[in-house]
Amino acid sequence: MNVLSTVFIALAMSTDAFAAAVGKGAALHKPRLQEALRTGAIFGVIEALTPVVGWAIGQAAAPYVAAWDHWIAFVLLGVLGIRMIHEGFSTAEEEVEKPRTHSFWMLAVTGFATSIDAMVVGVSLAFMDANIIATAAAIGLATFTMVTLGVMVGRVLGVIVGKRAEIIGGVILIVIGGLILYEHIGHAQAV
Incomplete structure (x- = not known):
């Protein structure tokens, strides 16, 4: 897996956390x-x-x-991407408490809920030539950056930007899954 793919995966994995952070930021005064x-x-x-x-x-x-392995990675990333796009287009309004501050445990539970997709990506990375430490670090750094920005601009931008970010992240995952399949099939035909 190349550096560009790692960057795109990191950004895609941080979009749902960004969406949650925008909501968290919007909830703060x-x-x-x-x-x-x-x-x-x-x-x-x-x-x-x-x-x-x-x-x-x-x-x-x-x-x-x-x-x-290439088909498993393709299907996992594709299904995850479709789910993210679907959630991005979802118009259902969630009831969100308006806390004055966010407790560690509430943030940890929310963080874990938004990271389930990163665990699925980790499973698919096991079937490729990927440096998991570099990829995990990139995902963590991208998430830290996106969540920090999301909280700060959440009050101004609201939930709409978060939903659009999730759609973009889903499209990126589907494209990466397609590229994995294309590279494997292209490599197999060349041999």
Whole structure:
């Protein structure tokens, strides 16, 4: 996997966290940088750890599915991308509490909920030639940055930007899944 793919995966994985952060920022009276950095750090660490867990699960299964690994990565990323696009177009309004501050545990639970997709990506990365540490670090850094920005601009931009970011992230995952399949099929035909 090349650097550009890693960057795109990192950005795609941070979009749902960004959407949640925009909501968190919108819920605060006047988001402060300290709160935004704290939220970004919590989300970033969780989002960096979950692909490593998924990768470990995928590594355990890799010897049994080596002939189908590219298809598994394609399907996982495609389904995840479609889910993100669907959620991005969803018009359902969620009831959101308007807390004065966000507790660590509430942020951790929200961070974990938005990182499930990163765990699935970690599983698919186990079937490719990917540096999981570099990819996990990129995902964590992108999430930290996007969440920090999301909290700070959440009050101004609201939920609409978050939804659009999730749609873009879903499209990116589908494209990456297609490229993985294309590279494998192209490599197999060249041999």
